[in-house]
Amino acid sequence: MLARFLPRPHRTLPHLSPSHGATRQPAAWPPRAASSIFTKGLRDGRRAYLLAGLGLGLLVLFYGVSIATNYPTAASRREAVDSLMAVPAIGAMTGVPINAQTLGGFLSWRVTNLMPLVFGVWSVIALSSTLAGEIRAGSYEVLGAMPISRRRIALEKVAAHLASLAAAAAILAALVWLTGVICARLPGDDIALADSLAQILGVALTGLVGGAIAFALAPFIGRAVAAGIGASALFAAFLLDAYRSVVPGLSGVSRVSWFTWLADERPLAGSRDVGSLGLVAGLVVLLLAVGVIAFERRDPGSTIPLPSVSLPGRRFMLGGPGREAFLETRPAALAWGVAIGIYAWLVALSSPGFVAQFGANAEAARLMDQFFPGIEWRTAGGMLQFLFFSLGAPFMALAGATLVSLLASCERERRLDLLLSSSVPRARWLIASGLGVYWSLAALTILVATAAALGAAASGDDSLQPFLGACVGGLYAIGLVGVGLAVFGLGLPGLAGSATAILAVGFVVFDLLGSSLGLPPDLLALSLTRHLGQPMAGVYDWPGMLLAAAVAIGGLLVGAWGLRRRDLST
Amino acid sequence: MTVVIHTEQLTKSYGRHRGVIDLDLEVQAGEIFGYLGPNGAGKTTTIRLLLDLIRPTKGRAFVFGIQADVEPVLVHRRTGYLPGEFTLYDRLTGGETIAYFANLRGRVDLSYQRSLVERLDLDPSRRYREYSKGNKQKVALVVAFQHRPGLLVLDEPTAGLDPLVQQEFFKLMVEAKAEDRTVFLSSHLIDEVERSCDRVAIIREGRIVQVDRVEALRDLSIHQVELRFAGPAPAATFEAIPGVSQLVSEDHALRMRVSGPIAPVLRAAAALDPVDFTSREPTLEEVFLTKYGKEATDAR
Numbered sequence: 001m002l003a004r005f006l007p008r009p010h011r012t013l014p015h016l017s018p019s020h021g022a023t024r025q026p027a028a029w030p031p032r033a034a035s036s037i038f039t040k041g042l043r044d045g046r047r048a049y050l051l052a053g054l055g056l057g058l059l060v061l062f063y064g065v066s067i068a069t070n071y072p073t074a075a076s077r078r079e080a081v082d083s084l085m086a087v088p089a090i091g092a093m094t095g096v097p098i099n100a101q102t103l104g105g106f107l108s109w110r111v112t113n114l115m116p117l118v119f120g121v122w123s124v125i126a127l128s129s130t131l132a133g134e135i136r137a138g139s140y141e142v143l144g145a146m147p148i149s150r151r152r153i154a155l156e157k158v159a160a161h162l163a164s165l166a167a168a169a170a171i172l173a174a175l176v177w178l179t180g181v182i183c184a185r186l187p188g189d190d191i192a193l194a195d196s197l198a199q200i201l202g203v204a205l206t207g208l209v210g211g212a213i214a215f216a217l218a219p220f221i222g223r224a225v226a227a228g229i230g231a232s233a234l235f236a237a238f239l240l241d242a243y244r245s246v247v248p249g250l251s252g253v254s255r256v257s258w259f260t261w262l263a264d265e266r267p268l269a270g271s272r273d274v275g276s277l278g279l280v281a282g283l284v285v286l287l288l289a290v291g292v293i294a295f296e297r298r299d300p301g302s303t304i305p306l307p308s309v310s311l312p313g314r315r316f317m318l319g320g321p322g323r324e325a326f327l328e329t330r331p332a333a334l335a336w337g338v339a340i341g342i343y344a345w346l347v348a349l350s351s352p353g354f355v356a357q358f359g360a361n362a363e364a365a366r367l368m369d370q371f372f373p374g375i376e377w378r379t380a381g382g383m384l385q386f387l388f389f390s391l392g393a394p395f396m397a398l399a400g401a402t403l404v405s406l407l408a409s410c411e412r413e414r415r416l417d418l419l420l421s422s423s424v425p426r427a428r429w430l431i432a433s434g435l436g437v438y439w440s441l442a443a444l445t446i447l448v449a450t451a452a453a454l455g456a457a458a459s460g461d462d463s464l465q466p467f468l469g470a471c472v473g474g475l476y477a478i479g480l481v482g483v484g485l486a487v488f489g490l491g492l493p494g495l496a497g498s499a500t501a502i503l504a505v506g507f508v509v510f511d512l513l514g515s516s517l518g519l520p521p522d523l524l525a526l527s528l529t530r531h532l533g534q535p536m537a538g539v540y541d542w543p544g545m546l547l548a549a550a551v552a553i554g555g556l557l558v559g560a561w562g563l564r565r566r567d568l569s570t
Numbered sequence: 571m572t573v574v575i576h577t578e579q580l581t582k583s584y585g586r587h588r589g590v591i592d593l594d595l596e597v598q599a600g601e602i603f604g605y606l607g608p609n610g611a612g613k614t615t616t617i618r619l620l621l622d623l624i625r626p627t628k629g630r631a632f633v634f635g636i637q638a639d640v641e642p643v644l645v646h647r648r649t650g651y652l653p654g655e656f657t658l659y660d661r662l663t664g665g666e667t668i669a670y671f672a673n674l675r676g677r678v679d680l681s682y683q684r685s686l687v688e689r690l691d692l693d694p695s696r697r698y699r700e701y702s703k704g705n706k707q708k709v710a711l712v713v714a715f716q717h718r719p720g721l722l723v724l725d726e727p728t729a730g731l732d733p734l735v736q737q738e739f740f741k742l743m744v745e746a747k748a749e750d751r752t753v754f755l756s757s758h759l760i761d762e763v764e765r766s767c768d769r770v771a772i773i774r775e776g777r778i779v780q781v782d783r784v785e786a787l788r789d790l791s792i793h794q795v796e797l798r799f800a801g802p803a804p805a806a807t808f809e810a811i812p813g814v815s816q817l818v819s820e821d822h823a824l825r826m827r828v829s830g831p832i833a834p835v836l837r838a839a840a841a842l843d844p845v846d847f848t849s850r851e852p853t854l855e856e857v858f859l860t861k862y863g864k865e866a867t868d869a870r
Binding site for chain 2: 029030031032033034035036037040044137138139140141142143144145146147148149150299300302412
């Protein structure tokens with residue numbers, strides 16, 4: 001009522017008012033904005049497609065230069081292929097080589113065959129969140145009231161992602177073609193632009209299936225679970241195809257993998273299978289159509305409840321903020337756990353085949369003896385240590401990075417303002433929430449460890465060592481997450497997840513490059529991955545494990561100290 | 571008069587949870603229709619059904635004679651919507667957000683759009699994530715009003731707005747009404763509804779419990795009566811009168827609540843020669859409290 005007696009507002013926008021300061025030009029009205037959902041999606045995704053296209057393209061160029069320099073003759077290329085394929089367990093990861101004596105054949109075998117995973121992860125994240133994320137955030141309330149049908153909204157969103165994917169693929173294909181121009185040394189090394197485009201189309205389409213699965217499921221089960229299933233399906237399909245040549249038992253099952261369907265579609269190697277490409281395209285269209293129709297017909301945000309994991313009680317420090325952090329990060333943790341667990345399970349299940357192959361090749365066996373001195377590598381644990389742990393542990397840490405990002409997002413989304421206005425002190429909040437994230441990582445670790453143990457048991461081997469080894473990987477991941485929590489507490493919530501991810505990837509790259517470059521052992525010892533022992537084979541590095549635990553606890557304490565002292569970001 | 575909103579036994583249930591039940595509503599063209607109810611009564615569910623953001627379990631909703639879940643795009647074309655809870659795009663500025671939604675609609679009068687930005691005192695150059703709650707609300711208000719829709723559906727529209735901007739907002743609603751446009755105003759703030767609405771529907775626990783003109787709701791209810799006498803107050807005389815309740819006697823004064831016709835009380839009082847008589851018309855809030863209990867106004 002008081003408002004009736006207040007003066008009428010006569011305020012005008014400073015920058016729209018003609019009387020405003022002469023030094024400042026009035027802003028143009030209306031501001032420029034996207035003209036459709038499609039163009040907005042394309043604009044929002046421009047960083048992703050530039051990064052993916054240029055990043056992957058430069059990788060191809062780098063490999064091309066390396067091939068031209070190190071393998072200038074057809075014989076040297078054949079020799080390189082033979083030496084890698086001598087251990088099929090490793091060679092299988094990139095599929096069967098086709099015309100690998102040519103530049104295009106070599107590139108399609110060693111480089112582009114792994115790229116569907118990149119396109120796949122991107123598609124899973126983008127397509128699972130394009131509609132469900134908008135509903136969760138609340139912007140769909142306004143968008144959904146626009147005079148645009150739900151079907152068109154969904155189609156424009158999908159089209160925006162497909163266009164982004166096509167843009168990245170076009171950049172990548174151009175750089176593949178350029179690699180052919182720059183690096184061709186032998187007859188048959190030339191790469192036609194049409195072949196380059198066709199190869200990358202297949203790569204993008206293969207990855208897109210994972211995203212399309214997530215898109216089709218998201219209206220029913222929500223964004224996080226759909227993304228988890230999409231990512232798990234992507235990795236499972238890849239691994240089934242990769243190991244089918246090594247594990248005879250997988251050859252039947254691998255027929256469900258779309259990676260297997262497209263095994264012969266290698267335009268860069270001169271091999272075409274347009275029918276299978278059409279089949280995969282049809283599958284993508286079908287899945288996307290399911291997603292569009294489900295979005296059109298179902299109430300937005302109304303999902304089918306899935307059974308959830310029961311929570312430990314307060315005595316496990318999971319009351320209050322810890323419980324909330326656990327619940328917030330649990331779906332992503334479980335999704336990662338399933339995906340990495342499938343990887344561990346397949347390796348463990350395949351271990352007898354791998355052991356037989358290594359044993360059949362004297363040179364390979366000698367190398368393994370050299371690599372694992374005094375350790376029995378002819379076991380499931382040994383094979384897991386060799387073929388899983390060096391990638392599995394960093395993957396677990398990368399999973400941890402996404403969990404820290406989720407926790408830190410509460411500051412950007414202003415939930416932290418409310419949380420910290422409660423009676424919970426800041427330091428206690430960060431410690432409890434951090435422990436919640438650690439519990440999620442523990443759940444992830446148990447999934448991976450159980451999968452490794454089951455795989456080992458199924459192959460008739462000891463299952464305890466694989467289980468304990470995976471737990472060491474989880475401890476490593478928790479340590480790196482501690483660093484992310486410290487970064488969050490110290491005032492950089494946007495970098496919390498990145499800090500963990502950079503360390504996870506950085507240690508692996510540093511380890512690999514450092515060894516290749518012959519860096520001094522003292523310098524190489526800075527990498528935490530060098531202090532984990534060979535736990536899946538039963539060799540533990542206790543000081544390293546204690547260090548990982550200390551980093552986890554220290555990160556929590558530093559983060560708590562930082563959050564106590566700083567302003568919340570605006 | 572033309573009916574703009576019409577619902578027939580509109581029902582939405584969320585499994586075991588109640589949504590809204592058998593809603594029968596009619597909103598006429600050119601009126602400001604208040605939709606009043608406590609938190610969780612089903613106001614937002616009703617609105618989301620009207621706009622086909624969710625689908626009914628039973629019954630139908632018509633907007634401008636168009637069944638909402640059959641031709642939602644036609645409904646949206648003529649409707650402006652301000653959600654009660656929303657967020658928009660963090661990376662866009664307020665101006666870009668407004669322009670984006672204008673582009674999605676098409677045919678928005680840019681001078682009117684600009685005037686709305688000015689009148690609501692919005693700085694459109696800042697990023698959405700930098701806005702306060704009130705400024706975010708202003709962005710959404712401009713998005714809802716900018717195409718001069720025939721129906722404005724506003725869910726808790728004044729949340730976060732300062733009094734000056736609230737005043738400007740009420741003016742915008744009055745202007746819409748003057749142009750024979752319709753406003754469906756959902757609120758839990760009784761004075762907001764009382765101040766601006768022609769008619770009001772009261773929803774409680776998913777059901778419409780009353781629809782009437784704001785004045786009529788007051789009239790049909792109760793009067794707060796106070797009588798003063800030169801001598802001791804004769805409470806017994808009034809106790810027997812139908813409709814009298816909450817009779818309180820203090821020295822020479824009597825206070826009572828009278829439901830229904832007040833004439834019997836006036837006649838009885840006149841016979842007793844009172845020295846003073848006051849009868850106060852109840853506010854809508856008092857009506858609400860009386861009819862639906864204190865718990866129904868939890869938001870107050």
